Amino acid sequence: MRLVMIGTGYVGLVSGACFAHLGHDVTCLDIDETKINKLQKGISPIYEPGLEKLLKTNIEEKKLKFTSDVKQAIQDAEVCFLTLPTPSTDEGKAELSYILSAADQLADMMDEYKLIVIKSTVPPKTCHMLREHIHKRLESLNKHYNFDVVSNPEFLREGSAVYDFMNPDRIIIGADNESCFDQIKALYAPLHLDNSKLITMDTVSSEMTKYAANSMLATRISFMNELSGLCEKIGANIENVRVGIGSDQRIGHQFLRAGVGFGGSCFPKDIRALIASSKQYDYEMPILTAVESINRKQKKLLAQKIKSYFNSKGGLKGKTIAIWGISFKPETDDIREAPSIELIKELINQGASLRLYDPVAMNNAQLELSTLSNLKWCEDEYEASEGADAVALVTEWQQFKLTDLESILDQMSGKALFDGRNHYLEHDLREKGFEYFAIGMPTS
Ligand SMILES: NC(=O)c1ccc[n+]([C@@H]2O[C@H](COP(=O)([O-])OP(=O)(O)OC[C@H]3O[C@@H](n4cnc5c(N)ncnc54)[C@H](O)[C@@H]3O)[C@@H](O)[C@H]2O)c1
Known part of the structure; x- marks a missing residue:
């Protein structure tokens, strides 16, 4: 089938590449032209294991294209996936303006029946609202095409997104008629999933399920x-x-x-x-x-532990803390709402200097924290620990399990290690000579 992914972020790009791999003709559309230019050259704008290989193969096989040309992308497609952001508004609601403006574009470009699939996470009843919205827009344009709006929420996890798409626990399909269920099932048919993994329901329940x-x-x-x-x-x-x-x-x-x-x-x-x-x-x-x-409250905890440790040592002013891991979880470069960001800002606020390292999220972090001073970006966890009064592990990257902690301790000025993910074994670290602080453990 011919698909367009409207929004080429974590979800649109991964699901677009995976659908192409399953044999569909996929166009990934985005308003960000820099992103599209990169992708046209086969360069992934995000870090996601296995993604770059998938992009390369499917671009070569001409199953996967990238564009900013809305008209062409929509008119070529039979199925239009909305994989757009739904961030929080100031009151905490889901911001639906991206979805609504894409819906307007869809209506404006529509020249035949379209199946519109909401993959973004949207509040219950959004499919109903969108159907009404597109209907009115088409009427105002004096266009009389049929269309359906269905819900197919995405459950992939950043860091294992390609694997998750290809090996789903379940596919949720919310629709109000049988033909939509059949069309969505056909899209996923090359995965050869057991029938029990294709769960069908009404759109409101599907939106709620996510x-x-x-x-x-x-x-x-x-x-x-x-x-x-x-x-x-x-x-x-x-x-x-x-x-x-x-x-x-x-x-x-x-x-x-x-x-x-x-x-x-x-x-x-x-x-x-x-x-x-x-x-x-x-x-x-x-x-x-x-x-x-x-x-x-929990996001403030590590900063509090570090502050109270240094209270008896003249406070944090002038101290150097190594930060290990910035992404919100391992195997991704995504730092949105990452606990590290709050910790970093608070430590800087208290007068500390930071030496930071993350295996893949450094570029995003440098952009996000560009207004802060007293940050030294390091090549690895060893460089980050040089002369540090303490280490704070914030993201449980597997590579930190293999770090030679004895050499880390040798090159530090202090010996405190704050483990924000309980990544290490307490007795191991104490035996090596660290003062070890983790979450939810008695402090000896
Ligand atoms: N990231 C995840 O792990 C994940 C998992 C499941 C569901 N979701 C949901 O999927 C949705 C998308 O999330 P994401 O993380 O992929 O977002 P993202 O911010 O990574 O990507 C969204 C993309 O949409 C593009 N865009 C914005 N307006 C556009 C328009 N009018 N036309 C074309 N492109 C446009 C942006 O430039 C961006 O590239 C959200 O609702 C999210 O909650 C995300």
Whole structure:
């Protein structure tokens, strides 16, 4: 089938490349011409394992194109995916202006039936609203084409997005007629999925499913973070508790790690959006409100631990802290709402100098933090630790497990290591001579 991905970001680019790999003819459309120019040369604007290879192969095989030409891209396509941003507004609602302006463009360019698929995360009832919006626009243009609007939320995880697209746990399809279900199923048919993985429902429930999934995962994280605070006070170890409860099959091991809070472009904004939606219906969501407020508190925790450690050592002014990891999670260069950003700003605010390193997110971080001084961007975690009074690990990159910690300690001025992800074993680090501080553990 001929597809257009309207919006070539993490979701549009990965799903576009994967659909091309499945045999469809895909055009990725974006208003960002610099991005499109790069992509036309086969250069990925984002870091995502396996993506660049997929781009290269499918561009060569002419299954995948990139353009900023809206008219051509829309008129050539049978299926139009909306993979546009839905960031938070100031009141926490999902900003739908990107979706609405793309819908206007769709209506303006439409010259035959189109299947319009919302892949962006949007509040329940957006499909209904969009149908109405496009209908009115077509009427005003005196155009009489049929179209359908369906929901097909995306569940890929940054860092393993290509794998996730190709090996989905499930595909959710929200539509109001059988023919739409069949068309979407046909798109995914080359994946040869078991029927039980193709879950069909109405559009409102499908839109809700995406928010419910992210809210559930975020709830598990905030729950563990809340417990970790009590563990520290009582003298229990959250890591033992995590292993203990995760072994219960009803609970499972995933998303039970205490740490410095969740970030990224999805969980924080989706929770805010669901809370905002509930307010429109005069319905309270105390669990989600708590999930959000626990997370806000948790993002400040590492800075507090570092500050209180240096209190008895003359304060943070003039101290040097090494920051290991800036992306909101490993295997991505995405720093949107990353806990590291808040930590970095607070430490600078307190007068510290920072030596920073992330395996792939340095460019994005340098742009985001360009107004701050006292930052030294380093080649690796070793350079970052030279002369540091303390190390703060914020992103649990696997490579930090292999770091030679003895040489790190040798070249530091101090010996404190603040582990914001419980990435190391406490007794190991203490044996090596570090003063080790993690999340949810008794401080000896
Ligand atoms: N990033 C994720 O891991 C993820 C996972 C699942 C769902 N989602 C959801 O998918 C949606 C997209 O997220 P993302 O992370 O890919 O966003 P993104 O910011 O990475 O990409 C969006 C792209 O849309 C482009 N764009 C904006 N207006 C446009 C227009 N009128 N025409 C064409 N292009 C336009 C932007 O230039 C940008 O390249 C959001 O709703 C998000 O919540 C994201």
